[in-house]
Amino acid sequence: MTYRRAVLPALAGGLLLAALLWWAGASAHALYLPGATGLLDSQTAAELERWLTPWSYDPPTSVQFGTEVSGGIGGAAGVVGTSYRALYSTALQIRFGAVFAFFIPGALLLVRRLPPVRGRMPAALLAIWAWGLVAGTLAVTVSAPWLIASGGRGGYRFLPHLAGVISSGRQVLVVTALVAAAVTVLAARVAAKGAGPLSHEVVPARAARLAASVGTAVIAFSLVVLSYQPVAAALQQVSPNIGLFAEPGDLLRQWLLLGAWAGPGTAPLGDWLLYRAADVLLLAVVWWALRRLPGLLTRATVPAMAAAAVCATVFGLLASQLLRMAVDGAGSGLRRDLLHLSADIGNGVPAALTCGLVAGSAAALTLRGAVSRAESSDATSPQSSGRP
Numbered sequence: 001m002t003y004r005r006a007v008l009p010a011l012a013g014g015l016l017l018a019a020l021l022w023w024a025g026a027s028a029h030a031l032y033l034p035g036a037t038g039l040l041d042s043q044t045a046a047e048l049e050r051w052l053t054p055w056s057y058d059p060p061t062s063v064q065f066g067t068e069v070s071g072g073i074g075g076a077a078g079v080v081g082t083s084y085r086a087l088y089s090t091a092l093q094i095r096f097g098a099v100f101a102f103f104i105p106g107a108l109l110l111v112r113r114l115p116p117v118r119g120r121m122p123a124a125l126l127a128i129w130a131w132g133l134v135a136g137t138l139a140v141t142v143s144a145p146w147l148i149a150s151g152g153r154g155g156y157r158f159l160p161h162l163a164g165v166i167s168s169g170r171q172v173l174v175v176t177a178l179v180a181a182a183v184t185v186l187a188a189r190v191a192a193k194g195a196g197p198l199s200h201e202v203v204p205a206r207a208a209r210l211a212a213s214v215g216t217a218v219i220a221f222s223l224v225v226l227s228y229q230p231v232a233a234a235l236q237q238v239s240p241n242i243g244l245f246a247e248p249g250d251l252l253r254q255w256l257l258l259g260a261w262a263g264p265g266t267a268p269l270g271d272w273l274l275y276r277a278a279d280v281l282l283l284a285v286v287w288w289a290l291r292r293l294p295g296l297l298t299r300a301t302v303p304a305m306a307a308a309a310v311c312a313t314v315f316g317l318l319a320s321q322l323l324r325m326a327v328d329g330a331g332s333g334l335r336r337d338l339l340h341l342s343a344d345i346g347n348g349v350p351a352a353l354t355c356g357l358v359a360g361s362a363a364a365l366t367l368r369g370a371v372s373r374a375e376s377s378d379a380t381s382p383q384s385s386g387r388p
């Protein structure tokens with residue numbers, strides 16, 4: 001599919017994603033209206049407010065802006081507080097603009113290289129859904145400095161505060177990104193009509209399996225080695241004294257670790273294996289996706305493979321988190337409510353972006369090398385067979 005045909009579906013999806021997030025944030029105050037309080041208990045309302053607040057222009061009442069509470073002569077404190085509130089509004093404006101800006105290029109590349117035609121529709125939907133989560137996470141990241149500064153603490157423990165802000169708002173993204181992906185795919189399906197036959201690369205199965213194994217090994221390194229509790233603790237405790245960028249441990253954990261790998265310890269072996277099944281599911285999803293990608297993409301370029309590998313890793317994370325939710329729910333006899341069980345949904349997207357880019361690039365380069373060797377071998381085999 002050409003860029004001219006792919007741009008309108010990507011624009012529609014980006015606009016819808018930003019609009020849905022704005023609507024979700026604007027609905028946060030409705031949780032405490034009389035009709036809502038009759039439906040929701042206070043704990044549920046507080047949890048939903050925590051999910052929606054990162055996308056709301058109305059900050060929670062617990063947030064104090066700058067030095068507004070310190071008093072002052074005349075209206076000085078009020079003026080300072082107003083300035084910090086303006087910073088908060090600026091952060092949200094940047095956030096919604098960045099969601100749109102980050103969604104467009106990824107969706108454009110995916111729609112062009114993975115057009116939602118017959119046989120590719122589910123893959124395109126899942127890939128663009130995962131990319132919506134990535135776009136939202138990047139938007140939260142780039143707007144975080146303004147949000148931190150609006151609290152008057154921009155120079156104090158900046159990187160730990162940045163890590164905390166990045167981890168917020170992910171639950172709402174899971175739902176809104178799915179709706180935006182569905183609209184993008186449907187619009188792209190309409191745009192693909194009359195485009196003619198799509199190009200397709202024939203990739204040897206052995207080369208595709210080798211590339212998938214290399215890419216999955218990169219993901220496994222983060223999931224098993226870096227996420228192993230002693231290693232993760234060492235990463236989190238990194239704290240060089242370099243002023244504003246001191247104590248980067250929390251941020252490193254956000255961007256490098258896909259999970260929390262632990263040994264059986266004192267827990268029963270069966271329970272440990274059940275929890276590790278979620279990690280196995282993540283790796284299986286990544287390997288299967290990387291194995292299928294060379295045949296699904298119209299052209300297995302490095303950017304396309306890298307973006308698709310990020311999406312595969314994010315989708316694998318969601319699948320593993322849903323499995324873990326089911327295990328926790330069954331283990332607690334369903335006494336814990338669904339909101340509490342889904343508190344960790346969407347975790348690990350920054351690490352999936354980092355590791356997925358490396359995994360996809362490594363898989364693409366491995367695939368290119370394996371295909372070249374296979375073509376060279378095929379080219380020389382007739383000559384060798386014709387020798388006396």
